[in-house]
Amino acid sequence: MIDIESVTKIYTPKNPPAVDNLEFSIKDGEILGLVGLNGAGKTTTIRMTSGIILPTSGRIMVDGYDIVQDKVKAAANVGWIPELPNFEPNATPLQLMNYFAGFYNLKGKEAEERIMSLLEQVGLKEHLHKKLRSYSQGMKKRFSIAESIIGDPQNVMFDETLNGLDPEGVLFVRNLMMKLKKRGKAILLSSHILSEIQDMADRVVIIDHGKLIKTIKRSEMKTLGKTVVHVTVENFNADCKKILAKYGDVETKDNESMIRDLKIPETDLPSIPDELVKSGYRIVRFDPVGESLEEYFFNLIGGMK
Numbered sequence: 001m002i003d004i005e006s007v008t009k010i011y012t013p014k015n016p017p018a019v020d021n022l023e024f025s026i027k028d029g030e031i032l033g034l035v036g037l038n039g040a041g042k043t044t045t046i047r048m049t050s051g052i053i054l055p056t057s058g059r060i061m062v063d064g065y066d067i068v069q070d071k072v073k074a075a076a077n078v079g080w081i082p083e084l085p086n087f088e089p090n091a092t093p094l095q096l097m098n099y100f101a102g103f104y105n106l107k108g109k110e111a112e113e114r115i116m117s118l119l120e121q122v123g124l125k126e127h128l129h130k131k132l133r134s135y136s137q138g139m140k141k142r143f144s145i146a147e148s149i150i151g152d153p154q155n156v157m158f159d160e161t162l163n164g165l166d167p168e169g170v171l172f173v174r175n176l177m178m179k180l181k182k183r184g185k186a187i188l189l190s191s192h193i194l195s196e197i198q199d200m201a202d203r204v205v206i207i208d209h210g211k212l213i214k215t216i217k218r219s220e221m222k223t224l225g226k227t228v229v230h231v232t233v234e235n236f237n238a239d240c241k242k243i244l245a246k247y248g249d250v251e252t253k254d255n256e257s258m259i260r261d262l263k264i265p266e267t268d269l270p271s272i273p274d275e276l277v278k279s280g281y282r283i284v285r286f287d288p289v290g291e292s293l294e295e296y297f298f299n300l301i302g303g304m305k
C-alpha cells in the first residue's frame with residue numbers, strides 16, 4: 001500500500017513544480033494507472049516513491065514506512081521497473097541477479113531457485129549467458145522486471161513498461177501484473193496512453209503539469225466522454241439526414257451516420273429511432289457509444305489549461 005500525501009517536487013525553483021501537491025494512494029490488490037502526457041510528472045512520482053529522489057515537501061508512505069525517514073524498510077517494499085532500463089552492459093543476467101539477490105539476503109540454493117524461476121517467468125531462460133549489451137530493449141525490460149521483483153516487494157511500479165513492447169511482450173506484462181494483483185500486491189502502471197491501461201487498471205489517476213486532474217474508477221471508464229450516436233438506416237436519404245440533424249451534428253458516410261454534440265438528454269435518445277421508424281426508415285444500427293478514451297483524455301487536459 002502506498003500513500004502519496006500532498007507531495008511536491010521542485011527540481012529548479014525557476015521552473016514550475018514537476019509534481020505539485022499530489023495526493024493519491026495505491027491499495028493492496030489494486031492496479032492503479034498513472035496517466036499523463038510527456039513531462040506530466042509520472043516518472044518523478046515513481047522515482048520519489050521508490051526512494052531514488054526526495055520530495056521537496058509532502059510525505060510518501062510505503063506499507064506504513066516513510067520513504068524518507070524509514071528509507072531502508074520502505075524502499076525494500078518497492079520494486080521499480082524504469083522506463084528505459086540500463087544495466088552494466090558486460091554483465092550477464094545471472095551475474096546481475098546474483099548481485100541483486102544479495103540486497104535481500106537471498107543466498108545459495110534459495111537464491112539460485114528464485115533467480116531461475118524469475119528468469120524463466122520473464123522468458124529469458126534461453127539467454128542466461130548472453131551479455132546484457134546484446135539484449136534488445138524489450139529483453140532489457142523483461143530483465144528489469146525480474147530484477148525488480150527478486151525481493152518479492154509488496155508494491156511494484158511499472159514506468160511506461162508497455163511502451164515499445166511487441167504484442168507478446170505486452171501480453172506478458174499484463175499477465176504478470178494480473179498475477180501480482182491476485183497475490184495482493186499494490187501495482188502502479190504509468191502511461192501516456194489512457195486506452196492502453198483501461199482494461200487492466202482498477203483506477204486511473206490523470207495528472208497534468210504535476211497536478212492531479214481526475215481519478216477515474218474502472219466502473220466509470222466505459223461511460224467516459226461524450227456520447228456519439230451511430231445510426232445506420234437502410235433507405236437513407238437527405239430527408240433522413242434532416243431528421244438526424246435535429247438531434248445534433250450529423251456526419252454521414254454512405255448510409256452510416258454519427259450524431260455528435262447531442263441536443264437532447266441521453267434519456268430522450270429513444271425518440272430518434274421512434275421518429276425514424278414513424279417516417280418509414282428501416283434502422284440497421286442504432287448505437288449510442290462513449291467518445292474514445294483518448295479523445296476524453298485530451299479534452300480533459302485541454303480543458304484544464
Ligand SMILES: Nc1ncnc2c1ncn2[C@@H]1O[C@H](COP(=O)(O)OP(=O)(O)OP(=O)(O)O)[C@@H](O)[C@H]1O
Binds near residue numbers: 012018036039041083
Ligand atoms: N532531473 C531533472 N531535473 C530537472 N527537471 C526535471 C528532471 N527530471 C524531470 N524534470 C522535469 O520535470 C517534469 C516532469 O518530468 P517527468 O519525467 O516526471 O514526466 P513524465 O510524466 O514521466 O514524462 P515522460 O512520459 O516524458 O517520461 C518535466 O518538466 C521535466 O522536464
